Each structure stands twice: as structure tokens, then as C-alpha cells.
Amino acid sequence: MTAASVDTLCVRLRARLVAEQLGPGDRLGDERSLAEQLGVPRGQLRAALDRLEAQGLVRRTIGRGGGVQVTDGRIERNLNTIEGLPDIARYQGFHVDTRVLRVELTTAGARERRLLRLPEGATVHRLSRLRLADGRPLSLEESHLPADLFPGLAAQDLGSLYRTLRTVYGVEPEYSDESLELAFADHDQAALLEVDVGSPLVHVRRTATGTGGRPIEAAHEHFVGTRMRFHLRKYGYVHPSTTPPDQLTQPAQHPAQHPAQHQNPRRTS
Template sequence: MMKETIIIDEMMQKLMSNQLTPGEKLPSENELAEKYDVPRMTVRKALTKLEERGYVYTKKGKGRYVQDKSGQIQLHLTGKESFTDKMLASGYDLRTENVFCQKEPKSSRMYKRLHADVNTAVYKISRVRYIDGAPIAIHHSFLSESVFPKIGVDGPNLTSLFAYYRDKGYQDFTSTQALLSVVFPTLEEQQQLACNNMTPLIMVESDCVDQVSDKVLEYTKIVYRSDKFKYDITMK
């Protein structure tokens, strides 16, 4: 394990200092095994971990190459625009697929988050976001029937919730809290985002509040593939 960690650390240093450039072919497993005086299996495990983290990729029958990070999507994590508006304004080919709409159990903490009466229903709506046909994020939105009486009917067909809010008369939005954390994907998320269990995800949790009425319109959990984005946290 110690030798494996040394290989990973040295390769990472070369990647971060641009001693290894995008598209460059890495030395073979045999060459690295000889260099570090370790079994070939140790090298393979180290390279596999670098590949799982998105730093290298394999060309079948040709070897491993340095991944190009220049194509990462710049995403501003703050601000009042919806994800859809941000992506379309930046010229990306965005597609959204609604994959889930179901009532939350009465014990769900989302009732408290939404200030919802337990006699009404809270719905969870999940959407997978695609850029250029590749899945890059999952948006989980929680809404209450007390604010949107027809959400149980409308929910399965929604792709842009900000557009839905505007259609219902809400125009100006704010957030009272936003939390960011790093998580690893569940099996379902691995399938939806076409990633492995070692791909870190950035999770952003926040509420959406109507500035006029001060109503909490939704609580959102968004998971982004960390290897697909550059995150802009500049305050605007």
C-alpha cells in the first residue's frame, strides 16, 4: 500500500505541475514497475485509482493517457438564476430528464425545511441533467402541496422548476441557506451519472424563497459530477 501511495502521489504532482500534459501517454505498467521496483499489480492498482478519480483514461490496446480537463463546465454556485438559465446562457446543449416524482413520507425532514403542514403532501422530484448527451448532475427538488396544490399532477412532467414558479406568479427568488459537501455516489447515482463509486460528487443543498411573500417554494439537493465542472464561488 505504501508503494502504491507513493506512485499515486508522484503522478499527481506531475499532473498538477503540468509535467504530464493532456493527451500524453503514460509509461507502461512494466516501465513503472521497474522504476518503482514494485510488482506490476501495484502499479495497476495505482493507475486504476487515478483513472477512477478522472485524471487518466485508457485506450484499449494502447495504454493510459492524461485526461484533458480543459473541457470542464464553469458553474457559478451562487446567484439567482436557475441551472437551466445558466447553462443555456453559456451556450451549452442542455437536456433535462424527469426521472422521479413521488410523495415523501410524513416523517421526512423536508416538512420542516418547507414549513409544510403534515396534513399536506410533500413531493420529491428528481431530474437528470445532460450536457452534449452526457449526464452531469442530478437535481432533487422538494415541494409542498400547500404552496403548489397541483404539484402531484404537474410534477412528473416538470423539467425546469423556475419556469414552473414563474408560471404560478413567482418572479423573484432568493435563498436563506446553502450548504456544500463532498459525497460519493450511490449505486443508483452511479447508473444515472455513468460514473464509478470513487467519483466524488459535489452536493449543494439550498432553499428557494419567494422574495415578495417570503414563502419557501422548494428545498433542493443537487449532486454534480466533480470531474465535469469548475465551480465559480465569486459573490455577485
């Protein structure tokens, strides 16, 4: 294998992306089938893919449906599942690090009591985290959790919150209600996310409910708008004029259908 042969293969792969009009998220194939189709050794193919990956053109994903995918550097989050960011990113070939900025035990405020259905005087854990994908800041997340459900949470591994809730406390979300809106980075957010003040952010508000029907988390996240993509599959047509308001916000009864990289989702956050 020579540098020239790798150069030639990179050109062929780029031409294939153009010829097949492949865009972000589209699958190019797995390494074995690509090597066979192109008539090259897998070692040579890997060298070419390494170069294209370094250029931000493709990513190699793992798991069922894994392989080589076209990318624009964004992580795609499927809104039909309750997968956590570390697993979502890992399926798509990214590595996520979590920095815990703050964790405290405090008396619940009025909004926390309302969202988590807590009585006056109840206590909550407040957890702030910064997520990084491949070393680049991706999101800021603040979670509020009932302290009576999760005693001693501050001493646990908080890098993957839902995994800790499941493995340590035996609690996991059955469904979550989320809303998305546009926001703009303030001074503190801009400094942590390494963007300019006023940069567009995707603001996600979430309330997660456990299997017993009790809210287990109220959270809000701010994602860097240029580093994330959201996917949603909708079913049927709802007639607001004839549909009772309470049914407009009920969890979907259809099984979640989502891209191959999200098969067999783990409820981890």
C-alpha cells in the same frame, strides 16, 4: 477556403491561447473581431472554431458578453445567482436535457416539514431529475415543494422547474441558502451519472425562499465533480467573534457580480 487554410488557422488560434495564457472561462473574443484581427474571412474562422470546439478547446457562447471562450468541458455555475442550470449552460454554449426520473405527491417527512416550515400532515411534491449537458450526465437533483403552493405540479413541464413556478404559479425565489460538500457516488448514482462507484461528486443542498418569505423548495443536487466548476464572489471580511450568528447566514446585501455570460440572469431551474 481549403482544408490547409483551416489547418493553419487552427494552429494560429491554438498559439494565441498559449501566448495569451488563456485558461478555462477566459474570453478569446467575438467572431467578427477575431476575423478582423486574424485577417481571415468569417467563414474560414467558423470552420476553424468548429474544429477547435469539437476538440473541446473552445466554446461559443450567446447573449451579452458572448463570443468565443476557452473551455475544459466544464460548466461554470455562479453561486451568487439563482439561475437555473438550463440557462447557465445555454449562456456557455452547452445544451442541457432533463429527464424526469420520478414525481410523486406524498405526506411530508420531518425534515421536509422543518425545511419548508410545514405543519404535521402537509403534503409535498417530490421530484427527481437527471441533467445531461451535450448528452453527458451532469447531475442528479431531488426537489421537495409544498403541494398547497403548487397544485397539479406533476402535470406541468418539469424540465425547467423555476420557469414553471414563475409562469404557471406566479412564484419565484427571492434568495436561496446553499451548502456544498464532497460526496462519493453510490451504486445507483454511478449508474445514472455514468461514473465509477466512489467517484467524487459535489453535493449541493439548497432551500429557496419566495418573495413572501416562505420556503418554496428544499433540494439537493449531486454534480459530477469533473464536469462542473463553481464561482463565488465574496465581500469584505466577517469577524465571527463579533458578528451575531444569525447575520452570518443572511442573504448578501450587495448586488450579485458575476461573469459576463451570466448577465441579466433568469431565475429558472
